[in-house]
Amino acid sequence: MSLQRPALDELLGQLREGDTVLVARFFRLSRSRDHVIHLVNSFHQRGIHFKALDLGIDTTTPAGKFMLSIFASLAEYDRESILEKTKAGQQLAAAQGKHIGRPKGLDAESLAKVKKALEKGLSVAETVTLTGISLSSVKRYRKHL
Template sequence: MSVQRPALDELLGLLREGDTVLVAHFFRLGRRRDHVIHLFNSFYQRGIHFKALDLGINTTTSAGKFMFSIFASLTEYDREGILEKTKAGQQLAAAQGKHIGRPKGLYEQS
């Protein structure tokens, strides 16, 4: 899934230190959790604040920074769990002799 979105790219190009990104819903900023976390880390490094109205996250306050770190930790934990389950499923399928990956083509390539 692509993380490139023209309006988001334009916003990222305009942001300066001290600016605040405001979203109505926490995960509307990015399409994938890891992309959202990457954006937040970028904001932090550039001195840009973030507010999410649905969760009450406001990184201009110490409580908001704490909330953000909790959500970031939870999403990372969730992501690791998904990766572990995926790997276990792949290993089980391989042990049962099932093909993993893209299907083979119709014609052999030389």
């Protein structure tokens, strides 16, 4: 899971004491309960307020801080539950012999076109132009050959 959030990093760099971070949906602030709690604690230490419009959370009050921790935990539970259900569905499909993921990258017709073009001495770029097959596919077929 990537924690690179350029817009959030830019926001955090611009915040000053007395500012209020206002979000329409609180779970969009962070990807995990621990991170959102860390952010809100950091805001509190820096004298920055946090408000989430969708849940009416206002961390300037003790009740708001309490509600934030409850909703952050619920959001994390929801994300983990979805991941668990997705994994179970994938395992069931695999057990039933269904293909999971991207389709195989080799198409016999395209492979034949690339093979013929390369046998004639055409470059990869010329093969792409001639066949209409993507550059990455032509390179993959060439590697396969």
